[in-house]
Amino acid sequence: MIIAVPKEIKTNENRVALTPAGALELTKRGHKVYVQKSAGENSGFSDASYKAVGVKMLATAADCYKKAEMIMKVKEPIKSEYKLIRENQLVFTYFHFASYKPLTTAMIKNKSVCLAYETVQLADRSLPLLVPMSEVAGRMATQEGAKYLEKPMGGRGILLGGVPGVKPAHVLVLGGGIVGMQAAKMAAGLGARVTIMDINLDRLRHLADIMPANVTTMFSNELNIRELIVKSDLIVGAVLIPGAKAPRLITRDMLKLMRPGTVMVDVAVDQGGCFETTKPTTHKKPIYTIDGVVHYSVANMPGAVPYTSTVALANATLPYAIQLANKGWKQACRESEPLKKGLNIINGKVVYKAVAETFNLKYTDVNEFL
Numbered sequence: 001m002i003i004a005v006p007k008e009i010k011t012n013e014n015r016v017a018l019t020p021a022g023a024l025e026l027t028k029r030g031h032k033v034y035v036q037k038s039a040g041e042n043s044g045f046s047d048a049s050y051k052a053v054g055v056k057m058l059a060t061a062a063d064c065y066k067k068a069e070m071i072m073k074v075k076e077p078i079k080s081e082y083k084l085i086r087e088n089q090l091v092f093t094y095f096h097f098a099s100y101k102p103l104t105t106a107m108i109k110n111k112s113v114c115l116a117y118e119t120v121q122l123a124d125r126s127l128p129l130l131v132p133m134s135e136v137a138g139r140m141a142t143q144e145g146a147k148y149l150e151k152p153m154g155g156r157g158i159l160l161g162g163v164p165g166v167k168p169a170h171v172l173v174l175g176g177g178i179v180g181m182q183a184a185k186m187a188a189g190l191g192a193r194v195t196i197m198d199i200n201l202d203r204l205r206h207l208a209d210i211m212p213a214n215v216t217t218m219f220s221n222e223l224n225i226r227e228l229i230v231k232s233d234l235i236v237g238a239v240l241i242p243g244a245k246a247p248r249l250i251t252r253d254m255l256k257l258m259r260p261g262t263v264m265v266d267v268a269v270d271q272g273g274c275f276e277t278t279k280p281t282t283h284k285k286p287i288y289t290i291d292g293v294v295h296y297s298v299a300n301m302p303g304a305v306p307y308t309s310t311v312a313l314a315n316a317t318l319p320y321a322i323q324l325a326n327k328g329w330k331q332a333c334r335e336s337e338p339l340k341k342g343l344n345i346i347n348g349k350v351v352y353k354a355v356a357e358t359f360n361l362k363y364t365d366v367n368e369f370l
Contacts (some may be wrong), residue, residue, distance in 0.1 A: 001032075001069050001070055001324075001325040001326075001328070002031070002032045002067055002068050002069045002070070003018075003026060003031055003032065003033050003034070003068060003069070003070045003071075003072060003321070003325060004015050004033075004034040004035070004036075004058070004063075004064035004065070004067055004068030004070075004071055004072070005018045005034070005036065005039055005064065005071075005072050005073070006033045006036045006039065006061040006064040006071065006073065006099070006270070007036040007037075007038060007039035007061060008039070008074050008303075009078065009080070009081075010074055010078055010300060010303075011282045011283070011284065012282050012283035012284055012300070012304070013074065013075055013300050013303045013308045014042035014043060014301055014303050014304075014306035015042075015043055015074040015075075015302065015303055015306045015309050015313065016035075016039050016042075016043045016045065016074065016306075016310055017041075017072040017073050017074050017093070017314070017317070018033070018035065018072055018314060018315075018318075018321075019040070019045060019310060019311060019314045020040075020045055020049040020050050020052065020053050020055070020144075021053075021314075022238065022314045022317075022318045022321070023035070023050055023053050023054070023055045024053035024054070025052075025285050025318060025322060026321065026322065026325060027053060027054035027055065028054075029321070029322065029325070029326065031325045032056070032257045033054070033055045033056070034055065034056050034057070034058050034063075034064055034067055034068065035047075035050050035055050035056075035057055035058070035064075035227075036057070036058050036059075036060065036061055036063070036064050037057045037058065037059055039306075039312075040058070042306050043128055043306040043307055043309075043310040044306070044307045044310075045146045045310075049361050052122070059079065059346040060083055061084065065081070065084035065085060065086065065089070066084075069089065069090065070089075070091075070092060070321075070324060070325065070329075071085070071089060071090065071091045071092065072091070072092050072093065072317070072321060073091065073093035073094075073153065074091060074093060074094065074193055074303075074310075074313065075093065075252040075300060075303075076094060076095045076096060076100075076103055077091070077093075077103070077107075078299040079102075079106075082106040082107075082109075082110065082302070083110075085110045085112045086110065086112065087110065087111040087112065087212045087347070088111070088112070088113060088347065089112045089113065090112070090113045090115060090324065090329050091107075091112055091113065091114050091115070092115045092117070092317070092320075092321065092324065093116070093117060094116065094117045094118055094133075094270070095107075095114055095116040095117075095118070095344060096116075096118060096270040097114075097116070097243070097344055097345070097352070097355045097358075098243060098244050098245045098271060098272065098317070098354060098355055098359075099245065099271050099272040100134045100314055100359040101267075101268060101359055102318070102319070102352075103357060104345070104355060104361075107114070107345045108345055108348050108349075108350065108361075109348070111347045111348045112345070112347075112360075113329055113343070113345075113346050113347070114344045114345040114363055115324075115329065115333075115339070115342045115343055115344070116243070116341070116342055116343075116352075117129035117130065117317065117342070118130045118242065118243065118343045119242055119243045119341055119342050119344060119352060120320065120338050120339060120341060120342035121242060121338055121341040121342075122235065122338050123337070123338075127242060127253060128316055128338070129313075129317055129320070130178075130240075130364070131178050131193065131308075131316065131329075132214045132310065132312035132313050132315065132316045133255050133302050133312070133313060134177070134178035134179045134180060134182070134240075134267075135179075135182050135312070136301070136302040136305060136308060136312060137179055137182075137267050137301045138168075138178060138179035138180065138181065138182025138183040138185075138186070138238065138273050139182045139185075139186045140301045140302065140305070141170070141179070141183045141186075141236045141265045141267050141301070142160075142171070142183045142186035142187045142190070142236070143186065144296055144298075144301070145160075145171070145234040145236065145263050145296065146159075146190065146234070146287070148263045148294050148296055149169065149233060149234060149261070149263050149289060151261075153287075153294075154232050154261065154287065154289060154294045155203060155233075155261045155262075155263050155294055156233055156259065156260070156261030156262065156263075158232070158233050159185060159231075160190045160191065160192040161190045161191025161192060162191060162242065165364065166298070168192045168193055168214075169192050169193070169233040169234060170192065170193045170194075170195070170231055170232050170233050170234075171183075171184070171187040171192045171193070171194045171195070171227050171232065171233065171234045171236065172194075172197070172229065172232040172234070172235045172236070173194065173195070173196040173197065173219075173235075173236045174185070174197050174220065174225070174235070174236065174237050174238060174239055174249050174250075174274060175196075175197070175198060175237070175238035175239040175240065175268075175274075175287050176196050176197070176198030176200065176203045176204060176207050176217070176238075177198075177203075177238060177239075177240055179236075179238035179240070179267050180196055180198070180238035181196075181207065183236045183267075184207075184211060184215055185211070185311075187234070188211065188212045188214050188215050189212075191214070192214070192234075192306045193214055193215045193216075194211075194214060194215045194216070194217055195215075195217075195228055195232075196211070196215060196216070196217055196218075197217075197218050197219065197220035197224065197225070197228075198217075198219070198220055199219065199220050199221075201342075204217040204218075204219065205230070206316075210277055220247075220249070225249060225250065225254075226254060226257065229250065229254060229257055229258050229262075230256070230257050230258065230259075232261075232262065233262060234262070234263050234264075234265070235250070235262065235263070235264045235265070235268040235276075236264075236265050236267065237250070237264065237265065237267055237268050237273065237274040238267050238268065238274075239268050240268060240271060241271070241351055241354070242273070242354070243316075243344070243354040243355060244257040244354035244355075244357075245271055245272040245357060245358055246268040246271040246272050246273055246274045247273065247274060248273075248274060248276045248277070249274045250264070250274070250275045250276065250277075251276045252276045252277055252290075255277065255290060255293045256291055256293075258291075258293050259292075260292035260293075261293075261294065261295065262292075262294070263291065263293075263294045264293060264294065264295050265294070265296045265297075266295070266296070267301065267320075269281075269297040269298070269299050270299055273297060275295070275297075277290050277293075277295060278295065278297045279295075279297060279301070280297055280299040281295075281296070281297050281298050282298060282299075282300075283298055283300075283304050287296050320336075320338075320342075322337060323335075323336060323339065324339070330369070330370055333366075333370055334370050340366060340370070343366050343369075346366070346369045347369070349362075349364040349369075350362065350363055350364060351363070351364050351366040351369065352366075
């Protein structure tokens with residue numbers, strides 16, 4: 001198969017979809033790999049390191065899209081890329097369709113095959129291609145939240161862990177999945193008092209068993225959320241419904257209950273956000289303030305630590321990329337239920353139910369294409 005990796009062009013996105021190590025695994029299996037010039041530089045991978053493993057470098061993204069049978073990316077295509085994607089071309093990347101209708105419409109129109117990292121799902125319902133970035137984003141949520149709690153950054157002027165004689169900050173984490181667990185772990189490690197909320201009691205029992213003593217679990221409902229936000233200094237939104245829009249757990253009116261300088265970090269921004277007042281921001285302009293509450297909602301948080309993020313993501317995606325390259329997407333998805341669940345749009349048809357329901361589009365059973 002011919003595989004191409006264009007350079008990421010979303011604002012402040014520094015990751016690359018394939019490392020030289022991953023490229024070698026593909027080339028030694030007989031596949032042709034093309035990478036756009038300088039695509040890996042911001043992640044610490046030079047053009048020379050790709051050439052050394054048999055990769056051919058291309059000058060432009062258009063060259064990549066023109067040559068490839070499979071495009072590997074990190075972030076969803078943006079408007080300037082829509083017209084470059086061809087009918088029947090396999091695009092393997094994070095799409096997060098449910099959060100952005102124009103992208104969904106564009107991919108339907110170009111009749112490409114869209115296989116989304118975020119909906120590849122194992123039998124235990126875990127999301128193996130979302131986990132590594134969720135781990136990074138969860139840890140970063142606490143790190144960034146701690147920074148913006150500083151007074152010069154607009155926060156309350158509170159140190160997460162406090163000091164002897166001064167009580168630590170209170171951190172509220174909404175969602176007990178990978179993101180929430182990692183955010184809570186980081187906050188607890190810094191000495192904060194942490195409450196982690198979820199609607200899954202089995203998950204809360206597990207977290208109660210493994211988390212340190214300064215982490216408390218609580219069932220998530222509106223009354224409990226309203227009670228806790230009053231005394232929280234940092235709130236992390238970490239709720240995910242695979243492939244669907246995130247639920248709005250904190251509404252605009254709730255902001256008035258919070259103390260000025262409270263910081264909210266919405267890691268669910270890629271799926272529309274779990275705060276009503278969330279709007280996507282960038283690493284260049286990461287925050288905005290509403291009713292005295294600081295909002296951090298960068299849509300590609302792991303892009304700020306590109307070496308760590310790229311290697312972590314590539315480690316997870318490579319086995320699936322090899323299956324797709326070796327067998328073609330149809331055969332690979334017939335044989336792999338997790339990969340089949342990754343298919344969202346095929347030749348103009350929406351084959352992922354949550355995306356169809358979000359935009360009231362016709363849903364087509366994926367098996368019709370397999």
